[in-house]
Amino acid sequence: MSDEKSKFLLSENDLPKQWYNIRADMPVADTPVLNPQTKEPITAEFLNVLFPMSLIEQEMSKERYIDIPEEVREIYKLWRPTPLKRARRLEKALGTPAHIYYKDEGASISGSHKGNTAVAQAFYNKIDGTKSLTTETGAGQWGSALAVACNFFDMDLEVFMVKSSYHHKPYRRIIIESFNAAIYPSPSDQSEYGKQYLKEHPDSPGSLGIAISEAVETAVKSNGKKKYSLGSVLNHVLLHQSVIGQECLKQMEMADEYPDVVIGCVGGGSNFGGVAFPFLHQNLTEGHTTRLVAVEPTATPTLTKGLYAFDYGDTAKMAPILKMFTLGHDFIPAPIHAGGLRYHGMAPQICMLYEAGYIEAVAVPQPATFAAAMQFAQAEGIIPAPESAHAIRAAIDEALDAKEKGEARVILFNLSGHGLLDLAAYDSYLRGEVGDSTFEITKDEIRKNLPKVDVM
Amino acid sequence: MSDEKSKFLLSENDLPKQWYNIRADMPVADTPVLNPQTKEPITAEFLNVLFPMSLIEQEMSKERYIDIPEEVREIYKLWRPTPLKRARRLEKALGTPAHIYYKDEGASISGSHKGNTAVAQAFYNKIDGTKSLTTETGAGQWGSALAVACNFFDMDLEVFMVKSSYHHKPYRRIIIESFNAAIYPSPSDQSEYGKQYLKEHPDSPGSLGIAISEAVETAVKSNGKKKYSLGSVLNHVLLHQSVIGQECLKQMEMADEYPDVVIGCVGGGSNFGGVAFPFLHQNLTEGHTTRLVAVEPTATPTLTKGLYAFDYGDTAKMAPILKMFTLGHDFIPAPIHAGGLRYHGMAPQICMLYEAGYIEAVAVPQPATFAAAMQFAQAEGIIPAPESAHAIRAAIDEALDAKEKGEARVILFNLSGHGLLDLAAYDSYLRGEVGDSTFEITKDEIRKNLPKVDVM
Numbered sequence: 001m002s003d004e005k006s007k008f009l010l011s012e013n014d015l016p017k018q019w020y021n022i023r024a025d026m027p028v029a030d031t032p033v034l035n036p037q038t039k040e041p042i043t044a045e046f047l048n049v050l051f052p053m054s055l056i057e058q059e060m061s062k063e064r065y066i067d068i069p070e071e072v073r074e075i076y077k078l079w080r081p082t083p084l085k086r087a088r089r090l091e092k093a094l095g096t097p098a099h100i101y102y103k104d105e106g107a108s109i110s111g112s113h114k115g116n117t118a119v120a121q122a123f124y125n126k127i128d129g130t131k132s133l134t135t136e137t138g139a140g141q142w143g144s145a146l147a148v149a150c151n152f153f154d155m156d157l158e159v160f161m162v163k164s165s166y167h168h169k170p171y172r173r174i175i176i177e178s179f180n181a182a183i184y185p186s187p188s189d190q191s192e193y194g195k196q197y198l199k200e201h202p203d204s205p206g207s208l209g210i211a212i213s214e215a216v217e218t219a220v221k222s223n224g225k226k227k228y229s230l231g232s233v234l235n236h237v238l239l240h241q242s243v244i245g246q247e248c249l250k251q252m253e254m255a256d257e258y259p260d261v262v263i264g265c266v267g268g269g270s271n272f273g274g275v276a277f278p279f280l281h282q283n284l285t286e287g288h289t290t291r292l293v294a295v296e297p298t299a300t301p302t303l304t305k306g307l308y309a310f311d312y313g314d315t316a317k318m319a320p321i322l323k324m325f326t327l328g329h330d331f332i333p334a335p336i337h338a339g340g341l342r343y344h345g346m347a348p349q350i351c352m353l354y355e356a357g358y359i360e361a362v363a364v365p366q367p368a369t370f371a372a373a374m375q376f377a378q379a380e381g382i383i384p385a386p387e388s389a390h391a392i393r394a395a396i397d398e399a400l401d402a403k404e405k406g407e408a409r410v411i412l413f414n415l416s417g418h419g420l421l422d423l424a425a426y427d428s429y430l431r432g433e434v435g436d437s438t439f440e441i442t443k444d445e446i447r448k449n450l451p452k453v454d455v456m
Numbered sequence: 457m458s459d460e461k462s463k464f465l466l467s468e469n470d471l472p473k474q475w476y477n478i479r480a481d482m483p484v485a486d487t488p489v490l491n492p493q494t495k496e497p498i499t500a501e502f503l504n505v506l507f508p509m510s511l512i513e514q515e516m517s518k519e520r521y522i523d524i525p526e527e528v529r530e531i532y533k534l535w536r537p538t539p540l541k542r543a544r545r546l547e548k549a550l551g552t553p554a555h556i557y558y559k560d561e562g563a564s565i566s567g568s569h570k571g572n573t574a575v576a577q578a579f580y581n582k583i584d585g586t587k588s589l590t591t592e593t594g595a596g597q598w599g600s601a602l603a604v605a606c607n608f609f610d611m612d613l614e615v616f617m618v619k620s621s622y623h624h625k626p627y628r629r630i631i632i633e634s635f636n637a638a639i640y641p642s643p644s645d646q647s648e649y650g651k652q653y654l655k656e657h658p659d660s661p662g663s664l665g666i667a668i669s670e671a672v673e674t675a676v677k678s679n680g681k682k683k684y685s686l687g688s689v690l691n692h693v694l695l696h697q698s699v700i701g702q703e704c705l706k707q708m709e710m711a712d713e714y715p716d717v718v719i720g721c722v723g724g725g726s727n728f729g730g731v732a733f734p735f736l737h738q739n740l741t742e743g744h745t746t747r748l749v750a751v752e753p754t755a756t757p758t759l760t761k762g763l764y765a766f767d768y769g770d771t772a773k774m775a776p777i778l779k780m781f782t783l784g785h786d787f788i789p790a791p792i793h794a795g796g797l798r799y800h801g802m803a804p805q806i807c808m809l810y811e812a813g814y815i816e817a818v819a820v821p822q823p824a825t826f827a828a829a830m831q832f833a834q835a836e837g838i839i840p841a842p843e844s845a846h847a848i849r850a851a852i853d854e855a856l857d858a859k860e861k862g863e864a865r866v867i868l869f870n871l872s873g874h875g876l877l878d879l880a881a882y883d884s885y886l887r888g889e890v891g892d893s894t895f896e897i898t899k900d901e902i903r904k905n906l907p908k909v910d911v912m
Binding site for chain 1: 461462463465467468533534535541545563565566567604607608626627630631633634635636830833834836837838839876877879880882883886
């Protein structure tokens with residue numbers, strides 16, 4: 001009977017009480033974060049211009065488990081724990097012996113995993129006295145999640161949305177406005193950097209790097225009135241996302257299986273870190289050998305084609321310098337539909353682990369991700385976000401590989417969000433208008449524009 | 457501890473095994489369904505041009521419980537049982553002593569309750585040999601649900617979508633196309649009736665009545681190759697929706713409460729019937745006195761301003777004649793955003809019960825529904841469908857009334873769908889462009905165009 005189940009639901013009481021911090025278990029040495037002006041290791045004081053002290057402490061912390069405040073858990077309960085589902089109809093359509101599970105983070109109030117950190121960041125800002133936040137958003141998932149969270153905690157929010165997404169994804173703009181946040185297409189005339197960039201590149205589709213610069217500048221120039229909030233890349237963000245993988249561990253136990261491979265798409269790395277790190281902890285401490293696969297677009301092949309080096313987090317060189325795989329802070333990715341994956345860098349923790357061989361990476365071209373998305377939708381009835389379609393592509397490829405090899409592989413992927421606000425992209429795909437945007441660059445070309453730093 | 461819960465989840469095993477048929481318990485005498493040509497009581501033979509025999513049997517049945525086929529339950533399990541949630545944050549925002557519960561039918565693969573009958577209808581058509589279906593859709597919730605269902609059972613589908621919605625809700629069109637259905641804005645040039653109507657009213661925004669005519673004509677003229685599928689009004693549709701109320705009964709028990717009032721919006725009546733009839737059964741058999749409140753738009757005030765009389769189900773007089781509250785089969789409602797509530801008639805079972813005093817009805821103006829939707833969204837994080845916003849308006853009004861009277865009222869409403877595909881409507885609202893469209897008509901005016909029938 002339990003073998004026929006296809007949904008694994010946890011009760012509110014099973015909601016994790018603590019976040020899991022990968023920094024407690026990093027099997028490789030830490031890399032420092034640098035001040036973008038001095039290029040020296042960053043101080044809490046510098047970071048405090050952007051972030052409240054409580055989040056800076058989490059960023060630096062090496063505690064393995066950090067308590068989730070009751071106020072945050074109360075809001076998590078509006079949609080968490082999210083379901084784990086077995087994609088039985090997809091398995092049948094593929095004719096694979098593999099078992100395919102997916103964590104449905106789209107079943108949340110903002111439609112993606114982003115709420116997990118949005119609520120936490122809004123909460124810590126609130127208790128540290130922040131009245132107003134600034135942020136950037138790519139596809140709009142992060143911006144809408146933070147708008148919902150700021151609304152709950154009665155805080156103001158300004159969102160800089162990458163211009164190509166702002167115009168192609170009006171529905172996310174409307175959500176952001178519905179929750180009382182201000183929103184500007186980036187590059188915008190709201191910041192000095194934006195004005196200057198617009199003068200030089202009036203037709204720019206924008207990028208996450210530029211939008212980050214605008215949001216950071218707005219916070220920096222506010223004389224302490226505004227703080228900045230980042231939806232990915234940083235350790236405290238990945239920390240908050242650990243609820244995903246922790247719930248999956250319990251749910252895979254309910255399914256009486258354990259994954260051979262865990263898959264997530266990567267832009268800045270937060271949903272992948274969220275689902276994968278609790279399994280990495282099991283690999284490191286319990287002797288499991290689960291493969292952890294990060295999936296990126298060939299249009300933004302940060303891990304697979306980037307250089308592992310110190311680089312600025314944003315285009316205007318105002319954000320901290322991080323050691324990460326990078327395509328260069330001035331890289332402007334093609335305006336692919338998976339706007340949330342259009343970032344030149346990657347979370348340092350993920351980069352360290354990739355460099356050291358603890359996780360794998362694969363890049364997939366855009367048309368193949370839409371084909372996978374349609375196959376998943378027609379089997380399971382859920383239209384995925386174009387970002388999540390990258391994870392689905394890799395999961396289907398794993399399932400087909402298992403079929404070829406006759407292996408009973410157990411596959412788990414994170415469905416980071418639904419695609420109901422991305423239907424214009426599917427319209428383009430159905431009309432045959434979604435093309436490949438594979439990006440090629442040499443490591444020498446990337447190296448040219450990197451900041452010169454002394455630390456290794 | 458249980459008092460702090462705000463989500464009540466059932467397992468797959470709690471999914472109802474039978475549908476509840478209100479016709480077994482109707483406390484008032486049946487009204488006949490008439491053939492639109494002869495005006496005599498309809499025969500199964502006539503209906504069989506449109507529907508498969510298995511659904512006609514369900515339409516006529518007076519069995520209290522009808523088994524849900526295992527094939528249908530398997531697909532229901534992709535999203536059912538849906539959560540029951542307590543809107544604690546909304547209660548707090550209203551400062552009401554009332555407890556507000558809502559059934560989240562938006563948490564489904566097509567985003568509304570419509571999948572409950574779409575899957576059942578596709579299944580019964582499939583086993584009776586139907587290869588292809590036709591249907592109409594207002595806001596597109598029904599069309600997208602049936603597109604998903606037909607895709608699962610590998611059947612063709614043609615959807616006639618009310619023109620005003622087709623253009624204002626492109627995302628639902630894209631969903632319907634993503635699941636391989638054909639879709640036409642109605643009035644269209646795909647049917648004789650559509651062509652003729654277009655000639656006389658080239659700028660018509662369309663109506664459900666016209667779209668039904670086009671879908672019915674397409675099935676009738678197919679020489680048995682196509683059947684027709686209706687998303688509301690008929691008894692077999694309300695039957696399939698009874699899973700909603702049956703789950704609510706179990707979930708209210710988990711919450712250790714029982715509703716004083718159950719609320720649903722009404723267009724054709726299916727989501728209201730689905731949530732309310734199992735509670736009516738309790739009223740009739742267990743001595744409960746739960747109030748059942750149907751909420752309609754003042755732009756389409758079928759129950760509150762209509763005439764209880766025999767009228768055609770569609771504009772072209774091709775569909776059966778039903779005794780129902782009607783605004784006249786030639787009524788063209790204003791193009792309000794709640795496209796799913798733009799119907800001139802109402803399910804006969806609901807009309808009989810309303811006429812006999814077993815259920816209540818209230819009409820609410822459009823701007824008040826959007827105000828309620830925003831208040832709900834900002835408290836609970838979910839943007840509701842404009843149709844469901846009518847139920848929310850009534851639920852909030854009940855909660856405020858309970859506050860005024862100092863009563864601990866228990867309120868349950870059906871959130872029939874999410875509004876993520878209706879965000880253009882919220883954009884209009886935020887820009888102050890949503891107006892009132894209250895419709896006034898006298899009963900004498902309605903009476904003028906009704907068919908002349910002999911039966912009472």
